[in-house]
Amino acid sequence: MRSSGSGRNSGRGNHRGAGNERDERQGQGRPRKPRPEERRYDVGPGATKDGPKSGRGGAARGGAKGGPKQSQQGGRGRTAPARSREYEARTEERNRERYAGKKDIKLPKTFPGAEQEGERLQKVLARAGYGSRRACEELIEQARVEINGEIVLEQGRRVDPEKDEVKVDGLTVATQSYQFFSLNKPAGVVSTMEDPEGRQCLGDYVTNRETRLFHVGRLDTETEGVILLTNHGELAHRLTHPKYGVKKTYLAAIVGPIPRDLGKRLKDGIQLEDGYARADHFRVVEQTGKNYLVEVTLHEGRKHIVRRMLAEAGFPVEKLVRTSFGPxxxxxxxxxxxxxLSNTEVGMLMKEVDL
Structure with missing residues (x-):
């Protein structure tokens, strides 16, 4: 009984030992996998049988995720030296010298119409304020648009805003970023963009504009009415040049009675100190007793011209308003x-001076 019991006890007690002996016998034919507690993490590139060269694990040298990666160039276990800025600069300079004498290679254009230059016509019209691009396409479909005197019938036509003349319904389109304004100048405002004496001037009305504007012609300080402001230099020059004879219309308040031949005298010419001045049109608009409101149209632009003409004829002006400048x-x-100004008004101004 004791011997059998002791055998059972000895078998139980030597269970782990028997397993170890079995593992050793099985491991004689093949390598045994190390247990987790027996695994070593300091083996990798640059390590020896006794351990890593630097005393740090291979994971710190790129053997595991998170460490710096090693380059395979220049031998196993070595890192490639970083290139200096001087080296990169010399390389770039050699490349420039190598391709300095070669012509630029023109790559083929792969989309339809890419070989054409300029902007699409409907885009130019839309930017000029003729509506959306679809609305501008309808203008083209209606044969209302012309380029350099030729009516455009096909969509997608390209133009050069700097060179080509574009017209809609016979009126020139301001294709560039020009601005055109009309100001009803009050009495007492000086017809300059800046005034060194601090008086109210035209520049006070356009201080918030992104581009610099300038006035077209002048009005007397006490004269009211239309004065144009723009950044289109050529248009402003032609509108004030006597060659183009742009007409201006004024309403003048005078005290009568006035003779019937006053209009004829003004049209025939009034002798002034700087030469004759002639009116293109004259009529009486309103009469209230001795007070008259007369309309005078002329194409001259000399200083105080209307006031001087009527004063020379014997009728000093009490109030003067310019009611129109050209169209x-x-x-x-x-x-x-x-x-x-609307696009139509700008086109009419340009037509007035052959632009």
Whole structure:
């Protein structure tokens, strides 16, 4: 009984030992996998049987994720030296010298119409304020648009805004970023963009504009009415040049009675100190007793020309208002109000001076 019991006990007690002996016998034919507690993590590139050269694990040298990666160039276990800035600069200079004498290679254009230059016509019209691109395409479909005197019938036509002349319904389109305004100048405002004496001037009405504007012609300080502001230098020059004879219309308040031949005298010419001055049109607009409101149209632009003509004829002006400058009329625009000219008005101005 004791011997059998002791055998069972000895078998239980030597269970782990028997397993170890079995593992050793099985491991004689093949290598045994190390247990987790027996695994070593300091083996890798640059390590020896006794351990790593530097005393640090291979994971710190790129053997595991997170460590610096090693380059395979220049031998196993070595890192490639970083290139200096001087080396990179010399390399770039050699490359420039190598390709300095070679011509630029023109790559083929792979999309339709890429070989054409300029902007699409409907885009130019849309930027000029003729509506959306679809609306501008409808203008082209209606044969209302012409380029350099030729009516455009196909969509997608390209133009050069700097060179080509574009017209809609016979009126020139301002294809560039020009601005055109009409101001109803009040009395007492100086016709300059800046005034060194601090008086109210035209520049006070356009201080918030991104581009610099300048006035077209002048009005006397006490004269009210239409004055144009723009950044289109050529248009402003032609509108004030006597060669183009752009007409201006004024309403003048005078005290009568006036003779019937006053209009004929003004049209025939009034002798002034700087030569004759002639009116293109004259009529009486309103009469209230001895007070008359007369309309005078002329194409000259000399200083105080209307006031001087009527004063020389014997009728000093009490109040003067310019009601139109060429095709631009005052209408119901209030005193001191600035408004942007429409595309049609700009086209009419350009047509007036052959632009």
């Amino acid at each position: 631009i009329t005052l209408g119901d625009q209030k005193s001191g109000w600035l408004r942007r």
